[in-house]
Amino acid sequence: MAVESLAQNPFPSLRGRLFGIAYRMLGSRADADDIVQEAWLRWNDADQASIASADAWLVTVTTRLSIDRLRRAQAEREHYTGPWLPEPIIEATVPPAEHALERASDVSLAFLTLLERLAPEERAAYLLREVFDYAFSEVAEVVGKTEAACRKMVSRARTRVQAERPRFDVSAAAHMRLLERFMVAARSGKLDDLRALFAEDALLLADGGGRVESVLRPIRGADRLARLYHVVARRLGERAEMHIAIVNGEPGIVRTLDGRIDTIIAVVTDGERITALYSVRNPEKLRA
Structure with missing residues (x-):
């Protein structure tokens, strides 16, 4: 200054x-x-x-x-x-991996949630x-x-x-490969495939803000998360589609329902399994 x-x-x-x-x-x-x-x-x-x-x-x-x-x-x-999560910022196009990793260190939803x-x-x-x-x-x-x-x-x-704060150094390419596997498993709803993706102590925080149906407490554990996404797949069926996007500087997921954005998910991984998911469903935070 x-x-x-x-x-x-x-x-x-x-x-x-x-x-x-x-x-x-x-x-x-x-x-x-x-x-x-x-x-x-x-x-x-x-x-x-x-x-x-x-x-x-x-x-x-x-x-x-x-x-x-x-x-x-x-x-x-x-x-x-329920849990309060930051409003996500989405980038429409995927930037070079080094750009994503540089930004992810200080603007990820996981980091901003810790700052709360x-x-x-x-x-x-x-x-x-x-x-x-x-x-x-x-x-x-x-x-x-x-x-x-x-x-x-x-x-x-x-x-x-x-x-x-997670101490994993994961490349954007490895992160995206895991997200692709998760999207396939989440669409199929196969319990074994889903369970294999989550770390044993994996955590889900979901923010519906009382405006849409959402879990109101943190969910922890591979079995519980696998069962949750199994049920979601059965409920939503072909109405839901998932796409990879850059969520606060990191590869994440945008889920649409009947063509409208329904959920934005930031995913934390150790490179092999998902360790945490931050699921923003509050419509007020999805407008932008």
């Missing part, structure tokens, strides 16, 4: 980073867009001649707005029906330091804490995230 000469309009070049911060903070595309729009309005109303760094000013405003919004959101999510366990300021400090690579002195300025306090927050957050 070094002092810089302000361009005539610096906002367009910074918009992507601002959205990236807000989305990772909130797990909602709509909320992130609102935050970025509010930051733009405040920038237009500010005395820009007195601002030494547009980058520093806009990142600070965006982060603090996100912290405030996340505090309200966390209170609202306490009354959410952090307090708002802790989450902001962790993201700015670990994902966006800001110095601790800069993080302290943004969140309004001392540098020592930020170091403690980031250290505590890093420990919590690393303790539960």
